[in-house]
Amino acid sequence: MIRAFLGIDLPPDIRGACQVQQFLLPLPRKVEAEHLHLTLVFLGDCPDPALEAAHEEFQTLSAKPFSLSLEGFGLFGKDKPRAAWAAVVATEPLLHLQTKAETIARRAGCPMVAQKFVPHITLGRFPVPPPPEALRLERAIATTPFRAGPFPVTELTLWQSHLGGKSPRYDVLARYPLA
Numbered sequence: 001m002i003r004a005f006l007g008i009d010l011p012p013d014i015r016g017a018c019q020v021q022q023f024l025l026p027l028p029r030k031v032e033a034e035h036l037h038l039t040l041v042f043l044g045d046c047p048d049p050a051l052e053a054a055h056e057e058f059q060t061l062s063a064k065p066f067s068l069s070l071e072g073f074g075l076f077g078k079d080k081p082r083a084a085w086a087a088v089v090a091t092e093p094l095l096h097l098q099t100k101a102e103t104i105a106r107r108a109g110c111p112m113v114a115q116k117f118v119p120h121i122t123l124g125r126f127p128v129p130p131p132p133e134a135l136r137l138e139r140a141i142a143t144t145p146f147r148a149g150p151f152p153v154t155e156l157t158l159w160q161s162h163l164g165g166k167s168p169r170y171d172v173l174a175r176y177p178l179a
Helices: 012-024 048-059 092-108 131-143
Strands: 002-009 037-046 066-076 083-088 120-125 147-153 155-162 169-177
Touching: 002 048, 012 066, 012 120, 012 147, 037 048, 037 092, 037 120, 037 155, 048 092, 048 155, 048 169, 066 092, 066 120, 066 131
Parallel strands: none
Antiparallel strands: 002 037, 002 155, 066 083, 066 147, 083 120, 155 169
């Protein structure tokens, strides 16, 4: 079993723009800069044969390079925030690519959780903060303007996720150029 996900790595300038926002927002805990990415499909704890089948299909995934931009912030957890994120503008090429990748992963037999795709880059993951801190965070997320990009998307990356310690560790398993 390998815990894996398919996503889009960020160029240095976009990663830097996200780091600036991590510094400016009152985040209780920040995602490490090298772990900032856009997840297209979380494959879960995937059996080796299913992951190999998904990998083979990802290699044949047909999509042209496209551009993405970031605009605004959001929180997961509604009235009990547990993660803050930068919003990725949901373009047609992105949504189409995500649907294709999800179909491949399901067909391969990866144990994915059904959930609506919300394109984002997680800036911070944290335990639910006390009410005054949560209110301050919600206010900052709602009132801080943010735009970055556009940036080119020319490849997808398959990462293995290792849990444990202070934060997860991600190892690149494969890269898939878009053509």
